[in-house]
Amino acid sequence: MSTQKIQIFDTTLRDGEQVPGCKLNMQEKLVIARQLEQLGVDVIEAGFPVSSPGDFEAVKAIAAQTKEATVCGLSRAVANDILTAAEALKGAKRPRIHTGIGTSDLHVTYKLRITRDEVIARAVEAVKLAKRYVEDVEFYAEDAGRTDNVFLARVCEAAVAAGATVLNIPDTTGYCLPEEYGAKIKYLYENVKGIDKVCLSTHCHNDLGLATANSVAGVINGARQIECTINGVGERAGNTALEEVVMILRQHPYLNLTTGINSRMLTETSALVSHMMRMPVQPNKAIVGANAFSHSSGIHQDGMIKHRETYEIIDPREVGVDQSSIVLTARSGRAALAYRLQKLGYKFDKPTIDKAYTSFLHVADVKKEVVDEDLHVLVEQQNLVAAN
Ligand code: KIV
Ligand code: ZN
Numbered sequence: 001m002s003t004q005k006i007q008i009f010d011t012t013l014r015d016g017e018q019v020p021g022c023k024l025n026m027q028e029k030l031v032i033a034r035q036l037e038q039l040g041v042d043v044i045e046a047g048f049p050v051s052s053p054g055d056f057e058a059v060k061a062i063a064a065q066t067k068e069a070t071v072c073g074l075s076r077a078v079a080n081d082i083l084t085a086a087e088a089l090k091g092a093k094r095p096r097i098h099t100g101i102g103t104s105d106l107h108v109t110y111k112l113r114i115t116r117d118e119v120i121a122r123a124v125e126a127v128k129l130a131k132r133y134v135e136d137v138e139f140y141a142e143d144a145g146r147t148d149n150v151f152l153a154r155v156c157e158a159a160v161a162a163g164a165t166v167l168n169i170p171d172t173t174g175y176c177l178p179e180e181y182g183a184k185i186k187y188l189y190e191n192v193k194g195i196d197k198v199c200l201s202t203h204c205h206n207d208l209g210l211a212t213a214n215s216v217a218g219v220i221n222g223a224r225q226i227e228c229t230i231n232g233v234g235e236r237a238g239n240t241a242l243e244e245v246v247m248i249l250r251q252h253p254y255l256n257l258t259t260g261i262n263s264r265m266l267t268e269t270s271a272l273v274s275h276m277m278r279m280p281v282q283p284n285k286a287i288v289g290a291n292a293f294s295h296s297s298g299i300h301q302d303g304m305i306k307h308r309e310t311y312e313i314i315d316p317r318e319v320g321v322d323q324s325s326i327v328l329t330a331r332s333g334r335a336a337l338a339y340r341l342q343k344l345g346y347k348f349d350k351p352t353i354d355k356a357y358t359s360f361l362h363v364a365d366v367k368k369e370v371v372d373e374d375l376h377v378l379v380e381q382q383n384l385v386a387a388n
Contacts, residue, residue, distance in 0.1 A: 001256050002256070003256045003257070003258050004224065004256060004257055004258070005224075005257075005258055005259065005260065006219055006223075006224060006225065006226055006249065006257050006258065006259050007042040007043060007199065007201075007224060007225040007226070008040070008041045008042050008043070008225075008226060008228065008242065008245075008246065008259050008260070008261055009041070009042065009043040009045065009072070009201065009225050009226065009227040009228070010036050010041040010043065010044055010045065010227075010228060010229065010230070010242060011045040011203075011227050011228070011229055011234075011239065012032060012036070012229040012230045012233060012242075012273060013029055013032060013033065013044065013045060013046050013047055013058070013062070014045040014046065014047050014048055014074055015045070015227075015229060015234045015235065015239050016229035016230070016233040016234050016238075016239065016273075016277075017047075017277075018234065018235045019233055019234065019235060019238075019277070019279065021278065021279075022233065022277040022278065022279050024276055024277065026054070026057060026058050026061060028276045029046070029047075029058045029061075029062065030058075030061055030062065030065060031272070031276070032272065032273060032276060033046065033062045033065065033066060034065065035265075035268075035269050035272055036069070036230075036269070037066055037067065037068060037069045038262070038265065039261055039262055039265045039266075039269050040259070040260040040261045040262045040265075041069055041242075041260075041261070042069060042070060042225075042260060043069060043070040043071075043072050043096065043225075044062065044066060044069050044070070044071050044072065045072045045073075045074065045098065045227075046058060046059040046062040046063065046071050046072065046073060047059040047062075047073060047074070047088075048073070048074040048075070049073045049074075049075070049081075049084045049085045049087070049088035049089075050075060050078075050080060050081040050084040050085065056084065056087075056088050059071070059073045059085075059088040059089065060088045060089075060090075060091065063088065063089050063090070063091045063092035063095065064091040064092075066092065066093065067093065068093075069094070070092075070094040070095070070096050070136065071089060071092040071093075071094065071095060071096070072089075072095075072096040072097070072098050072138065073085035073088050073089050073095075073096075073097060073098065074098045074099075075097060075098065075099045075126075075130070076099070076100070076101070076126075077099055077100060077101040077122045077123060077125070077126035078126075079129060081099070082097060082099055082126060082129050082130050082133075083129075083133075085097050085098075085099075085130075086130070086133035086134065089133075089134065094136070095133075095134045095136065096134060096136040096137070096138055096165075096166075097130040097133065097134050097136075097137050097138070098138040098140060098168070099126045099127065099130050099137065099138070099139060099140070100123070100126070100138075100139050100140030100141060100142055100168065101119055101122050101123050101126070101141070101142060102119070102141075102142040102143050103119060103141040103142065103143060103144060103147040103151065103152055103155050104142075104143035104144070104145075104146040104147040105146075105147075105148070106143065106146065107142060107143045116151060119155065120154065120155055120158045123139065123141075123155055123158055123159050123162070124158050124159070124161075124162040126139075127139055127159050127162035127163055127164050128162050128163065131162070131163040135165070136165050136166070137163060137164050137165055137166075138164065138165065138166035138167075138168055138201070139156075139159035139164040139166070139167055139168065140168035140169075140170055140203065141155050141156065141159075141167075141168070141169060141170070142170055142172050143170070143172045143173065144168075144169040144170050144171065144172070144184070145169075145170065145171030145172060145173060145174075145175045145176045145181065145184075145204075146172075146173065146175055149184055149187045149188070149191075152169075152184070152188065153187065153188055153191045153192050156188055156192045156195075157192045157193050157194065160192065160193070160194040160195065160197070160198055161193075161194065164198060165198055165199065166198060166199045166200075166201050166225060167188070167192075167195075167198055167199070167200050167201065168201040168203050168225075168227065169184065169185060169188065169200065169201065169202065169203065169218070169223070170203035170204070170205075170227075171202075171203070171204045171205060171211075171214055172203075172205060173205060173207060174204065174205035174206050174207030174208055174210065174211060174236075174237060175207070175208070176204075176210070176214055177210065177214075178210060178213040178214050178216070178217035179217065181202075181204070181214040181217050181218055182214075182217030182218060182220060182221040183221070185200055185202070185217075185218045185221040185222050185223050186221040186222060188200060188222075189221065189222035199223075199224045199225050200218075200222055200223040200224060200225070201223060201224075201225035201226070201227055202214065202215045202218035202219065202223045202225070202226050202227060202240070203227040203239075203240075204218070204227075204239070204240045205234065205235070205236065205237065205238070205239055206232060206234070206236075206237040206238045206239065206240070207236055207237045208237075209237070211232065211237075211238070211239060211240040211241070212232075212240050212241060212244045212245055212248070214240075215228065215240045215245050216245060216248055216249075219249075219255075219257055220255065220257075226240060226245050227239070227240065228240040228241060228242040228245055229241070229242060230242050230243070230269055230270055230273040231243070231270050231273055231274060231279070231281050231285070231288065232244070232285075233273065233277060233279060241285075241286070241287075242261075242266075243266045243269075243270060243286075243287040243288050243319070244286050244287055245259075246259050246261045246263060246266070247263065247266075247286075247287050247314060247318075247319065250263060250318075251313060251314065263318050263319050263320075264317070264318065264319065264320045265320060266287060266288060266319045266320055267288055267319050267320035267321055268320055270287075270288035271288075287314075287319055288319070292316075292321075293312065293314075293316040293321050293323075293324040293325065294324065294325040294326075294327050295311060295324065295325070295326055295327065296326075296327040296328075296329045296331055296332065297331045297332070298331055298332050298333030298335070298336060299333075301326050301332055301333060301335060301336035301339070302333055302335040302336070304324060304326065305326070305335050305336070305339050308324060312324060326339055326340060327369055328340055328360070328364065328369065328370040328371075328375075329364055329368065329369055329370070330361060330364035330365050332360075332364070332370075334353055334354070334357050337353065337356060337357055337360050338353050340372075340375060341353075341356065341375060341379070344372060344375055344376070346375075346379055346384070346386060347386055347387055348384060348385075348386060348387055349387040352384050352385065352387065355382060355384065356378060356379070356382060356384055359378050359381070359382050360375075360378060363378060
């Protein structure tokens with residue numbers, strides 16, 4: 001089976017930026033968009049042009065600056081939204097309008113207060129209107145995760161017939177289980193007329209911590225685009241983390257799914273977005289957290305020193321981290337202490353290491369982490385003598 005390319009649709013600047021306190025100014029958005037393009041994303045969702053004059057201008061400026069990636073603007077299935085998105089995207093080399101409407105019974109009954117047939121009519125009208133301005137039109141069925149599959153397939157079929165090129169199936173509330181979301185994508189793949197001509201897209205939220213798992217289930221079942229954000233930023237518990245899905249596909253080559261992302265730029269991109277959004281990355285965050293390649297327990301450190309792959313599935317250089325780190329704490333063993341002392345230029349025989357280790361444990365019990373400076377002091381205070 002030949003390897004299939006999964007399109008990476010980054011929505012850090014749209015869904016990601018909806019996080020309270022993470023608002024970016026125009027300059028910051030341009031810098032992030034440039035970084036995303038260098039990283040190799042296929043689509044940059046630059047904003048929601050009708051939402052504010054600032055967002056309109058940002059989408060316009062990103063459209064003008066971007067050379068290779070598709071630039072996308074969000075709209076509701078509302079004529080003025082679509083016209084405003086089309087206007088903001090005028091200067092884009094590859095423009096895409098992203099339009100859609102809620103499809104779950106909850107959205108149809110309580111939010112939209114219209115009938116299911118009216119939802120389909122509005123979806124068709126929106127896609128047809130967007131199509132007058134751009135060739136590439138993505139349709140989203142908001143709350144597809146909680147939409148009954150038979151109705152969802154009807155809406156998707158109508159959107160495809162109206163000219164949609166991409167069908168986005170958002171799990172807007174992060175409700176689905178991976179099996180359920182994967183089955184939904186499979187059902188659409190098998191039941192929507194014309195689906196073979198368009199691209200199915202995942203868009204998963206992380207309310208139950210399943211956004212990444214659901215996105216992967218989606219592509220295993222036929223989706224060919226993943227919508228995600230750097231560091232998984234996004235409303236509430238966030239969106240699918242770009243770095244996670246990219247590395248999952250890379251670490252599991254038998255899936256025959258690949259992306260165009262330069263994984264060596266993941267760590268610097270994560271740091272840039274975290275800094276500009278003033279949103280720290282949790283230390284234990286997969287792939288880009290400060291502790292993702294750091295080892296502190298004695299058992300793991302001993303294995304790591306002997307052979308890195310005993311406790312690491314990713315070579316840190318693959319994601320732009322120079323090397324794994326061996327952190328000295330009260331849980332560390334002699335092997336780790338000897339290793340770190342050696343890195344500082346101290347080569348001791350076994351009895352000396354034993355002596356150093358006893359002193360080290362006293363320091364480690366007081367301090368959370370024993371750093372290089374502490375080791376130099378320890379060697380001096382204990383008068384440790386190097387082996388010949
Ligand atoms: O989560 C969602 O449903 C969305 C759509 C607007 C695409 O972000
Ligand atoms: Zn979303």
